[in-house]
Amino acid sequence: MFPAPPQAVPSASDLSRAEIVAGLVDLLGTTKVDTDEHELRDASVDRFRKYTSVHGIFTGPIPAAIVCPGSTEEVSKVLAFANEHRINVVPRTGRTATEGGLETLVENTIVLDGSTMDDIVSIDPVNMMVTAQCGVPLQRLEDALREQGLTTGHSPQSKPLAQMGGLVATRSIGQFSTLYGGIEDMVVGLEAVFPDGTVSRIKNVPRRAAGPDIRHVVIGNEGALCVITEVTVKVFRYQPENNRYFGYLLDDLEDAVERLRTLITDGYRPSVCRVYSPEDANQHFSHFSQNKNVVVLIAEGPEGIARATAEAIENTFDGADIVDPRLIADWFENLNWGQDKIDAEKLAMLESRNLGYTTEVSVDWSNVTALYDAVMHRVKTEFPRAADLTLLGAHSSHSYQTGTNLYFVYDYDIKCPPEREITEYHIPLNAIIVEEALRLGGSMVHHHGIGKYRTPWTREEHGSAYHLLEVLKRGFDPNGIMNAGTIYPVS
Ligand SMILES: Cc1cc2nc3c(=O)[nH]c(=O)nc-3n(C[C@H](O)[C@H](O)[C@H](O)COP(=O)(O)OP(=O)(O)OC[C@H]3O[C@@H](n4cnc5c(N)ncnc54)[C@H](O)[C@@H]3O)c2cc1C
Incomplete structure (x- = not known):
């Protein structure tokens, strides 16, 4: 028996749809409140429903309005208004969500679009960090950093479209993660707005032992606890001239995974480490995969580290069929989705x-x-x-x-x-x-x-630690206005 899709939820607000729109216009002015019918329909889903939406089928509640605040203060005003009147809020930035996180499950939802808060606030090449508002697309940030010989090291396939707020809100990860980590390893500090309008800024420090790491209340909250308005992430030197590309073919998946495990647990950190099953390999590498498992690796970093990593890769995959490295480099050039x-x-x-x-x-x-x-x-x-x-x-x-x-x-x-x-x-x-x-x-x-389609298993995922998640929701969002049905199953 497979779970049913999440069901629509009636509005808990004391305001009608028209009153919600009027209240938002009062707060932000007409230009920042969008009630265009097509935009609203599109805003009711994300890529989980890409097939139905491409056919013009929208069966869930259509939001009351999309608001585009221009500042943290305006985000705070919108959230305080929604909280007072118990209106569901779905934050969004780059709109590349794949798991239903953007679905507006509750009638008369406000979609809070952070994409117009798109300033790169500062690049600090001495302390190696960059601060950006939530609506800055990662690609634009990377382009600005690379002009200074720097990189975030973050490279999800959706880099051209995904924006900093959403990337942090989903605990995203990029192709070079084995070297640079996921976004949770990169965030130094951030600013977030909570449902009652409180603005919290977590300062940028190299490390601290001042209680639990409160960044993790915000990172990965998927818009179910707060709205992220600004983030500071680490930066690294960009030195692609040292990159070495590797590809191998192996008959046995278990053998490929075991060699990967050996490489990693021996202490090497190629930026890219991938093992494709034959079926999956055929969709990317049919020009050379020969129905085998394909291994893809990149050694990068300072010259000496890249060289040592490359040597370890060659030793670990000794005896496997070697793929021309230019085929791997070419493949990487065209991997991202705009x-x-x-x-x-x-x-x-x-x-x-x-x-x-x-x-x-x-x-x-x-x-x-x-x-x-x-x-x-x-x-x-x-x-x-x-x-x-x-x-x-x-x-x-x-x-x-x-x-x-x-x-x-x-x-x-x-x-x-x-x-x-x-x-x-x-x-x-x-x-x-x-x-x-x-x-x-x-x-x-x-x-x-988790979005809205893996919530049937949220409790099982966390087991006895689900209690901690529940306390966070009750504490930060007691009126339940933040992205209902995301992370937490609708009760
Ligand atoms: C082609 C494609 C490739 C992808 N590749 C990768 C990949 O390599 N790695 C990866 O990790 N993911 C990948 N994804 C998934 C997606 O890109 C990520 O989840 C990304 O982090 C979402 O960012 P976004 O700006 O598009 O967020 P959105 O889609 O706008 O929102 C995503 C979620 O975060 C919440 N949210 C958005 N902004 C905020 C905010 N400011 N404050 C609080 N909550 C917010 C939303 O409510 C929603 O639940 C891919 C998606 C696509 C379509």
């Missing part, structure tokens, strides 16, 4: 009725291939529409001392009306992967966030 690829995907979905989604989980080293095998087996034997799958595979793309992630990819032909795509295909596949990750002691979500 608006052009999103638009092309929309056209393709309409023309071909074939769609691809992903579910990313993590697990310790001992259980990587067990998880892969279990998911492949269950999907093939239990998923009622297995015959419609055109791709099912996985890759590991972010590795740690104790384990790695598995990023499952699945494409399918849609042989049902568009409005049933989610329940017939996406939810069952997502459920199988999440259940198997939890069964093997892993995490049900590695980097996309």
